[in-house]
Amino acid sequence: MESYTQYFWKVIANDGQGNSVEGPVWGFTTLLVNLPPYAPxxxxxxxxxxxxxxxxxxxxxxxxxxxxxxxxxxxxxxxxxxxxxxxxxxxxxxxxxxxxxxxxxxxxxxxxxxxxxxxxxxxxxxxxxxx
Known part of the structure; x- marks a missing residue:
């Protein structure tokens, strides 16, 4: 995953009979990851x-x-x-x-x-x- 990026998902459940139910959209944002400097x-x-x-x-x-x-x-x-x-x-x-x-x-x-x-x-x- 990319740092400081928003991700979203949703679950759709199917029963195999052609019926489905959609859940809510969920999301989160990853933290900004700051790497240390390279060695001199x-x-x-x-x-x-x-x-x-x-x-x-x-x-x-x-x-x-x-x-x-x-x-x-x-x-x-x-x-x-x-x-x-x-x-x-x-x-x-x-x-x-x-x-x-x-x-x-x-x-x-x-x-x-x-x-x-x-x-x-x-x-x-x-x-x-x-x-």
Whole structure:
């Protein structure tokens, strides 16, 4: 059944002798089902990239099945996965500021649509260039 759609039915009883009785028309409307956004993908820098500039921005792609507006929680940091919660934003690019040289950074995006559905993306990483 389609979401947020009206359906109607009626029962007609036949006795096999050519007699029939019709019941009332009944109906219902299905609820609107909102699906969560798809997982973020296409990370830049690519996962596992090395020798990235200490001025690197991170970016990703993301879509929603119903084209709902989305917001992104950005987790970014060194060491423990996926890093510290850093930002809530509407854009798919994040500037973490000047990074430390020769350091591995980990990041993850959680995407939310306006109904509160969310999807957690994979943890990605990259390493900055040496000094």
């Amino acid at each position: 993908d296409n990370p830049m820098p690519i996962d596992g990239a090395e020798n990235q500039s200490i001025e690197t921005d991170i970016s990703w792609d993301c879509t929603d099945p119903e084209n709902d507006p989305m917001a992104y929680l950005v987790y970014f940091g060194k060491g423990a996965l996926p890093g510290e919660y850093i930002s809530v934003q509407l854009e798919t690019t994040f500037d973490p500021g000047t990074l430390e040289p020769n350091t591995e950074y980990f990041w993850q995006i959680q995407v939310y649509d306006y109904t509160g559905n969310f999807t957690e993306g994979p943890v990605w990483s990259f390493t900055t260039e040496a000094e």
